[in-house]
Amino acid sequence: LAKTTQPISMDSYEGQEVNITCSHNNIATNDYITWYQQFPSQGPRFIIQGYKTKVTNEVASLFIPADRKSSTLSLPRVSLSDTAVYYCLVGDLSSGSARQLTFGSGTQLTVLP
Amino acid sequence: DTEVTQTPKHLVMGMTNKKSLKCEQHMGHRAMYWYKQKAKKPPELMFVYSYEKLSINESVPSRFSPECPNSSLLNLHLHALQPEDSALYLCASSQESRGLAGSEQFFGPGTRLTVL
Numbered sequence: 001l002a003k004t005t006q007p008i009s010m011d012s013y014e015g016q017e018v019n020i021t022c023s024h025n026n027i028a029t030n031d032y033i034t035w036y037q038q039f040p041s042q043g044p045r046f047i048i049q050g051y052k053t054k055v056t057n058e059v060a061s062l063f064i065p066a067d068r069k070s071s072t073l074s075l076p077r078v079s080l081s082d083t084a085v086y087y088c089l090v091g092d093l094s095s096g097s098a099r100q101l102t103f104g105s106g107t108q109l110t111v112l113p
Numbered sequence: 114d115t116e117v118t119q120t121p122k123h124l125v126m127g128m129t130n131k132k133s134l135k136c137e138q139h140m141g142h143r144a145m146y147w148y149k150q151k152a153k154k155p156p157e158l159m160f161v162y163s164y165e166k167l168s169i170n171e172s173v174p175s176r177f178s179p180e181c182p183n184s185s186l187l188n189l190h191l192h193a194l195q196p197e198d199s200a201l202y203l204c205a206s207s208q209e210s211r212g213l214a215g216s217e218q219f220f221g222p223g224t225r226l227t228v229l
Contacts, residue, residue: 034217043117043203043220044156087155103155 004088004104011110018075020107022088025069033064033071034089038106044087048073075109083111117221119204125227128194134224136187136204145187146218147179148203156203162187163209194228201225
């Protein structure tokens with residue numbers, strides 16, 4: 001079971017780069033690492049996904065070290081609208097158990113003006 | 114159409130009522146999911162349907178009964194719920210291009226359920 005651990009909260013200022021790290025010491029070979037963003041009273045929204053090394057898209061970058069026991073979501077130049085909860089998701093459902101697909105506890109990011 | 118829709122948005126029901134939550138997607142996704150989310154907690158996976166077949170049921174009480182009438186629709190039938198079942202119920206779908214866990218999930222806005 002690839003349990004994940006994230007910081008409960010982070011504060012940042014507009015225009016800064018924000019890095020949120022997720023620890024997943026028991027990650028399995030088949031597991032992908034996925035990050036989601038969630039605003040209050042909305043469903044989570046996919047941000048980025050990776051397996052190893054670095055992945056970049058138009059909104060974020062994901063850094064995964066060689067041992068894959070952690071990952072870091074990097075948000076460049078955040079704005080007030082990036083205030084949300086960010087979830088790390090690691091898992092593999094091939095065993096047929098939902099316990100293998102678990103969201104992290106989430107990090108509440110607050111962007112200040 | 115990259116949207117997952119859920120109805121109703123809000124539902125209040127008594128413990129003796131029977132109600133259903135509905136979810137629909139038209140993205141051609143073959144995997145659909147039900148999650149339960151309590152306030153200030155992460156979503157918890159309840160059920161997974163893959164190619165219209167229930168593939169995962171993670172020890173969910175029988176008062177929750179999922180149904181997948183076709184590849185675009187997912188229902189969650191509710192009966193004899195308890196007040197502690199009050200939560201946001203989220204539906205999601207994915208293409209399963211990388212297996213269930215590796216595929217991007219598209220979430221609906223959720224149904225806010227209150228059990229009195």
